[in-house]
Amino acid sequence: MIIKTEHLCKTYKIGDQVIEAVKGVDIEIERGKFVSIVGHSGSGKTTLLSMIGGLTRPTHGKVYIDGINIWNLSDEKLSELRNKKIGFMFQFSSLIPTLNAIENVMLPVAFGKGVSGDVERRAKELLELVGLGHRMHNVPSQLSGGEQRRVAIARALINDPDIILADEPTGDLDRETEDEVMELFLKINRDFGKTFVMVTHNPELAKRTDITLRMENGSIIAREEHG
Amino acid sequence: MGKINLFYLARRNLKRKWFRSLALILAVTIASGALFASVLMMESVGRGAEISTSMLGADVMVVPVGYEAQARASLLAGEPNKFYMSRSVEDEVKNVPGVAQTSVQVFAETAAFPCCGFTKSFLIGFDPETDFTVMKWVGESLNRPFGKDDAVLGYSLAALPGFKTYVHGHELTVWGKLRQSGIKYFDNSLFVPIETLYDIAEESKKGGEVAPLEIERGQISVVLVKAEEGVSPDVLEVRIEGRVPGVIAIPMPRVLHTVRAQMATLFGSLTILVAVLWVANTLMVGAIFTTIVSERRKELGILRAIGANRRHVFRLILAEAAFLTALGGLLGIAAGGALFYAYKGIVTSSFSALKIPYIWPTAAQVAAISVFTLISALAMGIIGALYPAYTSAKLDPYNAIRTGE
Numbered sequence: 001m002i003i004k005t006e007h008l009c010k011t012y013k014i015g016d017q018v019i020e021a022v023k024g025v026d027i028e029i030e031r032g033k034f035v036s037i038v039g040h041s042g043s044g045k046t047t048l049l050s051m052i053g054g055l056t057r058p059t060h061g062k063v064y065i066d067g068i069n070i071w072n073l074s075d076e077k078l079s080e081l082r083n084k085k086i087g088f089m090f091q092f093s094s095l096i097p098t099l100n101a102i103e104n105v106m107l108p109v110a111f112g113k114g115v116s117g118d119v120e121r122r123a124k125e126l127l128e129l130v131g132l133g134h135r136m137h138n139v140p141s142q143l144s145g146g147e148q149r150r151v152a153i154a155r156a157l158i159n160d161p162d163i164i165l166a167d168e169p170t171g172d173l174d175r176e177t178e179d180e181v182m183e184l185f186l187k188i189n190r191d192f193g194k195t196f197v198m199v200t201h202n203p204e205l206a207k208r209t210d211i212t213l214r215m216e217n218g219s220i221i222a223r224e225e226h227g
Numbered sequence: 228m229g230k231i232n233l234f235y236l237a238r239r240n241l242k243r244k245w246f247r248s249l250a251l252i253l254a255v256t257i258a259s260g261a262l263f264a265s266v267l268m269m270e271s272v273g274r275g276a277e278i279s280t281s282m283l284g285a286d287v288m289v290v291p292v293g294y295e296a297q298a299r300a301s302l303l304a305g306e307p308n309k310f311y312m313s314r315s316v317e318d319e320v321k322n323v324p325g326v327a328q329t330s331v332q333v334f335a336e337t338a339a340f341p342c343c344g345f346t347k348s349f350l351i352g353f354d355p356e357t358d359f360t361v362m363k364w365v366g367e368s369l370n371r372p373f374g375k376d377d378a379v380l381g382y383s384l385a386a387l388p389g390f391k392t393y394v395h396g397h398e399l400t401v402w403g404k405l406r407q408s409g410i411k412y413f414d415n416s417l418f419v420p421i422e423t424l425y426d427i428a429e430e431s432k433k434g435g436e437v438a439p440l441e442i443e444r445g446q447i448s449v450v451l452v453k454a455e456e457g458v459s460p461d462v463l464e465v466r467i468e469g470r471v472p473g474v475i476a477i478p479m480p481r482v483l484h485t486v487r488a489q490m491a492t493l494f495g496s497l498t499i500l501v502a503v504l505w506v507a508n509t510l511m512v513g514a515i516f517t518t519i520v521s522e523r524r525k526e527l528g529i530l531r532a533i534g535a536n537r538r539h540v541f542r543l544i545l546a547e548a549a550f551l552t553a554l555g556g557l558l559g560i561a562a563g564g565a566l567f568y569a570y571k572g573i574v575t576s577s578f579s580a581l582k583i584p585y586i587w588p589t590a591a592q593v594a595a596i597s598v599f600t601l602i603s604a605l606a607m608g609i610i611g612a613l614y615p616a617y618t619s620a621k622l623d624p625y626n627a628i629r630t631g632e
Contacts, residue, residue, distance in 0.1 A: 047625075055532055056625035076536045083534025090628065094529045098239040099231075106231045111534035119230075155533065 001064070002162060002195050003029040003052060008061035010047050010218075021047040023218040024061070029211075031162070034189045034196040036206040039215035045199040046167050048215070052197065053086055053165045054078045065163070083112050087156025087194075091168035093148045095140040095155075101127060102136040105154045112159060119158070126154035130184060146177035153184060157194075164188070166198040170205070182208060233539060237546035240523075251515060252555040255604055258504040259559025263600040264567050265497045267588060269490060270596060272578065275586040276486035279303050279410045280479045284359050285330075285451035286460040288477045289320055289467060295475050298449060299482060305411025307336035307349040311446040312474065319471045320450050325458035326467075330357040333421055334448040335428070335440050337394055345384050349416040350394065350440075352424030360451060361405075361418050368403030377402035379418040394419070395431040395440060409586035421447075452476075505607060512548055512611025520544065520619040527619055528627030541620040548612030549605055556604025560597045 010022040022044040029035050037045045050056040052063055054070050063070050065085060070078055088094075095104045105123040127136050130150035140148055149169060156164055166185070170178035182205055189196050198209065206212045207226055214222040241248045279302055290298040290310065297308035317331050333352040337345055353361050355373055365379060369388045373379075378399040380386055390401040394417070405413050419427070424442065431439035454463050460478030467476040520527070527540055535543075567574065571587065578585035588596070 046629075050625040053532070055528075055628070056623060076538070079531065079534055079536035079539075082532060088529075088532045090529070090532075092525075094525075094532075096236070096239075096526060096529075098243050099236070103231055107236070107530075108533040110231045110233060110236070111530075111536070111539055159534075 001028045002031040002066055003027070003197070004064040005048075005052065006062040006064075008048065008051055008063065009059045010044070010051060010056070011059045020218050022051065022058070025218075025220055027213065027220065029195060029197065031195055032189070032193045033211060034186070034209040035198070035211045035213060036209040037197065037199045037213045037215060038201070038203065038206050041201075043215040044218040045215050049165055049167055049197060049199050053088060054082050079111070080113065083108055084159055085161050085163060087159070087161040087164045089149070089152055089156055089164065089166035089169040089198075091171040093140060093145065094152055095148055097140050100137050100139050101132060101143065101151045101154075104140070104151055105136075105158055108155060108158050123154070123158060126157050127151070129157075130154050144177075145173055146180060149173065149177075149181050150184065153181070153188070157188070157192075161194070163195045163197070166196065168199050168201065171201070178202070178205070233543050234546055234550075237543055237550055240543075240547055241550060247515065248551055251512065251551050252558065254508050254511060255552045255555025255607060256558040256562060258501070258508045258607070259556045259600050259604045260563035260566070261497075261504055261559075262501050262603055263560050263563035263596060265494060265501055266596050266599065267563070267567060267593070268574070269494055270592055271586055271588050272486065272490050274588060274592070275410065275578075276303065276483050278408060278586060279412060280482050282360075282364065282408060282410060282413060283451065283479065284363070284453070286454040286479055287452040287463050287467065288479065288482075289316065289450040289452060289471070289474050290448070290477065292473055292475050295477060298477060299485070301334060301349075301448075302412055302482065303486065305349055305413075305415050307334060309334060309336070309441070310448055311442065312448075314445045314447045316471060316474055317447065317450045320452060320467055320474075323463070323466050323470050325455050325463050326452055327455040328357070328359060328453040330354055330359055330451045331421065331447040332360075332449050332451065333424055333442060333446060335424065335442060337417065338438065345380075345386075345392065345394075345417055348384065349412070350424065351416050351418050352421035353418055354421050359453065364405045364408065364413060365403040366406040369400075373402050373420075374400075375420055375423055376400060377420070379403045379405060381405050381414040381416045381418075382407040383414040384417065395427050397423075397427045397430055399423075450474075505603065508552075509607050509611040512552065512608055513614060516544060516548055516612040516615035517618075519547070520615045524622065524627045524630055527622055528624045528629075531622070531624035532628065537620040540622075541616045544616035544619050545609055545612050548608035548616075550608075552604045552608030552611075553601065556601045556607075559604065560600050563600075564593070564597075 005025055005027050008022055008025040012019045012021060025048055039045050051058045057071060070081060073081065096107065102123050105126055106119050109119045124136065127133050130153050132147060132150055135143060135147060170181050185196060188194050200206055210226060212224040213220050288298060291312040294310040297310055300306040301308045314331060317329050320326060321329050331354055335350040337348045337350050361379055367388055376399055378401055380401050382405050386392060386401045388401050388403055392399050392401060399419060408414055425444040428440040428442040454460060460480055464476040464478050530540060575585050
């Protein structure tokens with residue numbers, strides 16, 4: 001299992017009120033699978049994804065990535081793990097506005113240790129892969145929403161991670177662009193064997209993944225495998 | 228394309244709100260310029276006083292009672308004051324226990340008429356036999372011993388060795404020139420043997436169209452004293468004043484101390500102003516970077532998501548602040564230096580009017596003050612941005628991304 005969670009919980013305290021965002025979630029995801037998480041707003045999808053990605057500390061429970069209990073790691077080690085093993089995609093434009101497309105793609109390398117190989121060449125190849133070889137020197141404000149998502153995909157792949165975590169990556173895109181981005185995800189999953197965990201509201205997109213996990217009130221209430 | 232690293236990212240980030248960055252740079256420029264200029268001025272004044280007293284080579288200067296201020300003005304500002312006492316004072320001073328060596332000088336001023344080659348110059352008679360002040364600073368000179376009708380010229384007086392000049396009609400040969408010191412007492416003076424000065428004074432009284440030199444043979448202005456090893460100038464002061472009536476002994480360290488006290492009064496408010504500017508700018512950096520961190524929460528969260536650890540984020544914020552303030556510091560040094568250089572003449576004459584010696588600092592001093600100013604500017608940025616950098620490093624990545632959306 002590349003991802004495993006054990007009784008994962010997250011509670012927030014707002015004043016006197018205690019909100020249980022995620023309640024005892026146990027999941028196991030095999031390497032190379034494309035998993036989607038669906039559910040209503042506030043069902044705990046994004047919180048679960050951020051705990052798996054090492055972005056928010058669970059109140060209880062464990063997250064294992066490749067057998068490593070990530071919440072036992074120091075900040076430095078956990079950041080290194082995010083840098084090397086996980087690529088993130090968000091539901092908004094997550095590019096740095098002052099850097100152009102290729103610089104955004106190369107950015108994660110700046111935080112890694114022992115960078116090897118020609119980073120610039122790899123960034124160019126990735127931009128070619130996502131169909132943006134001709135826009136590599138454009139800053140985010142000169143790119144469309146779909147193009148920005150594709151740059152973010154290239155950035156997520158720069159360190160050749162095993163896992164891509166995507167939080168409603170097509171949320172604000174039109175149908176056609178959403179389809180293009182999804183096709184790209186499926187291609188990367190199929191051709192490079194990357195494990196995908198994607199939070200989405202769109203049941204049509206979820207059907208195109210290997211497994212769908214349905215969440216409600218912080219718990220996984222159903223697991224559907226697609227053919 | 229250059230390598231993407233934290234410093235590159237920091238530099239690029241500063242461009243996004245260019246007016247805010249520019250305003251901060253200008254504020255730091257003003258503070259750094261003020262710091263640079265005031266430290267430069269203080270150092271120059273301090274150096275002037277130090278050189279004046281050290282070049283003289285004396286531990287104590289003995290002058291007639293009531294002429295302490297004039298003696299100081301003569302030494303520090305090269306003012307040709309006239310005050311006299313009997314040369315017999317030198318013998319009395321010599322007998323004071325603790326005195327190792329003495330030499331006398333008599334002060335006068337050349338007339339403002341063509342009878343004198345160098346008009347309105349400080350004319351100083353010295354005793355070549357006992358001198359330990361003048362001859363050691365001679366740069367170029369004629370290749371023969373110093374004679375009775377020879378003169379030594381300060382660096383600023385325009386004549387070369389061998390040149391003939393006149394003082395109240397008395398012909399003198401320029402025997403040597405002093406090296407440049409920046410001290411008016413040395414640079415602007417005409418030094419002649421004391422006996423020759425007495426002759427000139429007597430000749431000037433035989434008639435003529437210009438006012439004669441009011442010096443009688445056997446009169447002197449100062450006795451310069453070197454103390455025996457282990458005897459402090461302050462002890463010598465007490466001994467001389469106790470044994471020689473009608474004189475006042477001025478220890479040289481006190482001359483320096485007086486100048487420093489004058490400097491403290493003069494620069495006191497300037498120092499406070501610079502300190503206030505520094506603190507205000509540091510607080511401003513803190514306020515601006517708190518806003519920057521708040522504006523960029525989402526972005527900082529994304530940086531954490533793609534692999535930046537807390538130290539990376541901390542260093543990124545500090546680097547941005549340091550870039551801005553270092554740039555302001557460099558501009559401040561350039562602006563302060565340019566203004567200072569442009570008003571060099573005014574600055575020098577203002578200090579001269581205050582009877583405070585002023586010497587343009589050496590390249591090494593300017594370099595050291597520049598480094599100090601740059602470090603101060605960097606410290607302004609780093610200290611100011613310390614708290615925002617700390618809070619940004621402590622941000623929970625998920626919260627930062629969600630609340631920054």
